[in-house]
Amino acid sequence: MKHINDMIAELVDVANHPVRSVRTAMERTGKKAVGCFPIYTPDELIHAAGAIPVGMWGGPEMGNLSDRYYQTFCCSVVKANTHQALRGDYDFLSAVLVTAYCDTLKCTIENWKVAVPHLNVIPVVYPQNRKLEAGRQFLIEEFQRIRKELEKALETTITDEAIEESFALYEAYRKAMRTFVDVAGRYPGLIDATARHAIIKAACFMDKEEYTDKINALIEALEAVSAEEHGQKKIILTGLLAEPDEFLDLFGENGLVVVADDLAQESRQFRVEAAAEGDALTRMAGRIADQDGCSFLYDDEKSRGAMLIDLKNKYNADGIVYCQLKFCDPEEFDYPIVKREMEEVGIPLLYIEIEQQMDSVEQLRTRIQTFAEIL
Amino acid sequence: MYLGVDIGSSSSKAVILDEGGNIAGQAVINIGTGSRGPQKVIEEALSQAGIERTQIARTVVTGYGRMTFEGADKQITEISCHAKGVSAVAPDARTIIDIGGQDAKVISIDELGNVKNFVMNEKCAAGTGRFLEVMGRVLDTTIDGLSDMAERGVEGVTISSTCTVFAESEMISQLAAGKKIEDVALGAHKSIAQRVAGLVNRIGISPEVVLSGGVALNESVIRALEKELGYDIIRLKSPQTMGALGAAIYAMGLDKNGTEA
Numbered sequence: 001m002k003h004i005n006d007m008i009a010e011l012v013d014v015a016n017h018p019v020r021s022v023r024t025a026m027e028r029t030g031k032k033a034v035g036c037f038p039i040y041t042p043d044e045l046i047h048a049a050g051a052i053p054v055g056m057w058g059g060p061e062m063g064n065l066s067d068r069y070y071q072t073f074c075c076s077v078v079k080a081n082t083h084q085a086l087r088g089d090y091d092f093l094s095a096v097l098v099t100a101y102c103d104t105l106k107c108t109i110e111n112w113k114v115a116v117p118h119l120n121v122i123p124v125v126y127p128q129n130r131k132l133e134a135g136r137q138f139l140i141e142e143f144q145r146i147r148k149e150l151e152k153a154l155e156t157t158i159t160d161e162a163i164e165e166s167f168a169l170y171e172a173y174r175k176a177m178r179t180f181v182d183v184a185g186r187y188p189g190l191i192d193a194t195a196r197h198a199i200i201k202a203a204c205f206m207d208k209e210e211y212t213d214k215i216n217a218l219i220e221a222l223e224a225v226s227a228e229e230h231g232q233k234k235i236i237l238t239g240l241l242a243e244p245d246e247f248l249d250l251f252g253e254n255g256l257v258v259v260a261d262d263l264a265q266e267s268r269q270f271r272v273e274a275a276a277e278g279d280a281l282t283r284m285a286g287r288i289a290d291q292d293g294c295s296f297l298y299d300d301e302k303s304r305g306a307m308l309i310d311l312k313n314k315y316n317a318d319g320i321v322y323c324q325l326k327f328c329d330p331e332e333f334d335y336p337i338v339k340r341e342m343e344e345v346g347i348p349l350l351y352i353e354i355e356q357q358m359d360s361v362e363q364l365r366t367r368i369q370t371f372a373e374i375l
Numbered sequence: 376m377y378l379g380v381d382i383g384s385s386s387s388k389a390v391i392l393d394e395g396g397n398i399a400g401q402a403v404i405n406i407g408t409g410s411r412g413p414q415k416v417i418e419e420a421l422s423q424a425g426i427e428r429t430q431i432a433r434t435v436v437t438g439y440g441r442m443t444f445e446g447a448d449k450q451i452t453e454i455s456c457h458a459k460g461v462s463a464v465a466p467d468a469r470t471i472i473d474i475g476g477q478d479a480k481v482i483s484i485d486e487l488g489n490v491k492n493f494v495m496n497e498k499c500a501a502g503t504g505r506f507l508e509v510m511g512r513v514l515d516t517t518i519d520g521l522s523d524m525a526e527r528g529v530e531g532v533t534i535s536s537t538c539t540v541f542a543e544s545e546m547i548s549q550l551a552a553g554k555k556i557e558d559v560a561l562g563a564h565k566s567i568a569q570r571v572a573g574l575v576n577r578i579g580i581s582p583e584v585v586l587s588g589g590v591a592l593n594e595s596v597i598r599a600l601e602k603e604l605g606y607d608i609i610r611l612k613s614p615q616t617m618g619a620l621g622a623a624i625y626a627m628g629l630d631k632n633g634t635e636a
Contacts, residue, residue: 351494351577362439363478367495370454374490 004225007218008195014205015198019089021205022054026092029207032154035096036204037105038077038240039264039296041124042097042284044170045147047208048162049154051094055204056081057265060244062357063087069111074104075327076355077241082108085116095120095153097146101296102330120153122146128298130289139285160279167280173203173212174270179219181267185234185259185315186227193248193258200266233375234259236311238304238338239323240295240331241265246361247354253365254372259315262308263323268294295330304334305341312347318375319348321368326355348374376424378431379460379622380413381453382440385476385504386589387412388619389420391431392627400424403615407476408440433629435622439477448633451625453618454482454493460621461585462488465609469581472571472600472608473617474590476504481574483581488621494578502570504590506539510563513546514556518593521560525595528561542566561595568599575604585609587617 014021026033032051036043043053058077066074066082084090096119100106112121125142127135147158177200184191184199191199199218203211232255241263242248251258261267272291274283291297293304308320320342324331335351342349350371352364376399381388385407391400400423406412421428436447437456444450453473461468462484471482479502482493496502504518511521525531532549534542542563549559567590584606590596591614601608611617628635 349492363495365442366439366452366454367493370452370490370493373452373455 004190004218004221007214007221008191008199011202011214011218012195012198014202018054018059018205021202022052023092025052025205025207025210031207032094033092034150034154035090035093035119037081037096037098037108037124039099039101039269040126040288040291041099042143042146043208044163044166044280044284045143045150045158046097047166047169049150049156049158050162051150051154052207054093055201056090056096057201057204057241058356059084060357069115070104073327075102075325076357077325077328078104078108080356082112082115085112085119090116090119093119095122095150097122097124099124099126101126102328104327120149122149122153126288126297130285130297136282136285136289139288140281143281143284163280167274167283169208169212171274173208173215174273176212176215176219177203177267177270178273180215181260183219183222185257187222187225188230188232188252188257189228190222193242193251193256194245196258197242197245197248197266230257232257233319233372234315234317235375236260236262236308236315236317236320237266237323238262238308238320239264240325240328241356242321242323243354243356244358246358247352247364250361250365250368254369256368256372256375259317260311262293262304262311264294264296295334302337305338308338308342309345309347319350319371321371322349322351324351324353326353376426376431377623377626378417378420378434379456379619379624379626380417380434380436380438380444380447381456381616381618381622382413382436382438382444383407383453383475383589383618384439384478386615387416387440388438388616389413389416390616390619390623391420391424391426392620392623393424396624396627398620399426401613401616401619408438408443413440413444433626433631433633435626435629437618437622448626448629451622454480455490456618456621456625457587458482458484458490458621459488459624460617460619461587461611462486463620463624464611464617465583465585467583468585468609470575470584472575472584472586473588474502474504474567474571474586474596475588479503479571479574481571481578483578492578494574496570496574502567502574504588506542506567506570507563507590507593507596509539509543510546510560513543513550514560518590521563522593522595524557524560525564525599528555528557528559530558531561531565532558534562534566561599564593564595564599565603567596568603571600572603580604580606582606583609585611587611587614589615591615 034046046053058080063083065086066079127138129135293307377392393399400420402419404416434447436444441450473480479496483491
């Protein structure tokens with residue numbers, strides 16, 4: 001058991017010290033690093049360029065430097081990223097991929113080009129109609145453009161072979177993660193909500209080969225011990241992300257176990273397996289086309305609710321927690337629809353508004369405790 | 376005997392139930408968590424019931440200060456306790472609006488007083504008792520005084536800001552513009568009702584609707600809310616003690632180990 005605890009502690013430590021972890025990975029591999037805003041950036045292209053993709057998911061300190069560029073009602077992840085960029089924390093990055101899912105991100109692309117030109121901002125624009133052939137073609141061309149911009153920023157050439165190899169590695173990573181989230185919920189004593197989150201997040205700050213090896217080793221070690229018998233209530237988290245730790249700790253405190261998630265920072269990153277046919281770029285575009293139930297991608301079927309119900313049934317969960325990052329409008333617009341669908345089938349749903357920078361979790365404690373009392 | 380204690384942000388409440396579930400004593404003290412309020416309110420409820428602390432078989436604590444209170448067999452959230460307490464005195468209640476000193480909650484309950492769903496205000500004083508306190512201060516009066524003033528108001532002024540501080544300066548501007556103090560007071564009540572109605576809409580409303588918490592003593596708020604929601608609101612005799620009553624009811628259901636019997 002000590003062995004498993006050490007493996008967990010190592011990954012939790014990586015997640016808790018992002019800058020140190022990335023710098024360590026850079027030194028060990030001799031690779032450059034490229035920042036990746038949330039979510040679905042084509043990390044495979046960065047890897048194929050011989051660099052480390054680094055997840056940029058805000059942080060516990062929002063500061064005030066970003067106030068030069070943003071209003072108070074912008075999301076805290078983007079504001080924290082901007083504060084850190086203006087402070088020079090990201091100066092070790094060779095480029096930053098910024099997505100354009102919401103108004104805040106769109107304007108971030110523009111503002112960062114002015115505010116931090118040395119960070120080589122590369123926009124990533126996904127097609128609205130991603131399932132149509134034209135949408136897929138648009139996305140493949142977008143990947144080709146990003147490939148060229150990465151080549152320029154990293155002063156290298158990205159070969160087709162390298163992209164194929166990187167894509168295969170990422171598919172292996174995603175497969176390992178699907179197994180991990182399936183297994184982790186059976187061991188709440190070893191992996192509580194906070195550790196589960198940190199283990200998954202550690203992937204943002206490590207070289208992917210090393211991380212995948214560690215996750216596979218952890219899964220193997222976990223499966224060698226019998227699953228824990230626990231009488232705790234099972235919950236599923238949905239939203240952009242579930243942070244900070246003080247918030248996640250409240251689940252364990254109230255006897256709630258996270259058995260699955262539909263978080264953009266976690267399972268939405270890896271739950272879709274690519275179709276077998278085609279070259280890597282076609283398969284990458286196909287993965288985005290097949291990604292459903294995500295508030296950041298246009299979904300004319302609005303399948304999030306149905307997917308949550310399936311997830312609830314699969315894991316025999318007792319309830320769902322809607323983790324609403326304050327001022328994240330794509331997620332806010334989804335909530336009324338999800339709420340109605342959960343009410344129709346009688347699944348308890350808790351709506352929680354969070355920020356990464358929360359000093360006091362007293363109100364959240366009351367909400368989560370009440371939810372546990374309802375369950 | 377069973378004791379329920381509700382330690383809020385600005386007041387402490389206690390209810391003692393006898394073996395038959397009848398109220399033997401209840402008290403409210405207008406100081407809350409972090410003060411001597413909880414201790415004093417228990418003493419007062421005990422003296423009203425004419426018993427000693429040792430005669431209390433089980434205690435349940437609720438409210439914002441529940442985590443730091445020592446000497447309870449169990450702590451339960453104020454949301455569950457309000458639901459239980461209101462359901463005991465108003466069995467037809469299905470929607471509870473609880474406006475306390477620093478937060479506002481809307482609770483949807485079933486016929487047994489179990490919580491079906493709930494929503495709370497975020498980190499903002501709009502729609503809470505504190506909002507009325509601040510507005511009362513601008514008009515140099517208490518919450519009760521503000522309510523009396525609003526009763527005499529004819530046409531409530533519009534206070535559009537969701538932020539309490541900005542709403543305060545809006546009120547001052549309205550007074551400076553020559554609006555009647557009564558109409559400004561009425562506007563403050565309309566404003567709180569609009570904020571709370573927004574919360575109600577998040578969760579949905581089904582009758583009967585009950586207002587609990589200290590602000591429910593304020594008739595002007597009830598009227599403003601009835602107008603805003605389009606529903607009659609049941610007036611409770613003792614809206615402040617619903618959380619403590621619910622806690623005492625929970626205490627009755629506990630065995631000697633503090634678990635549900």
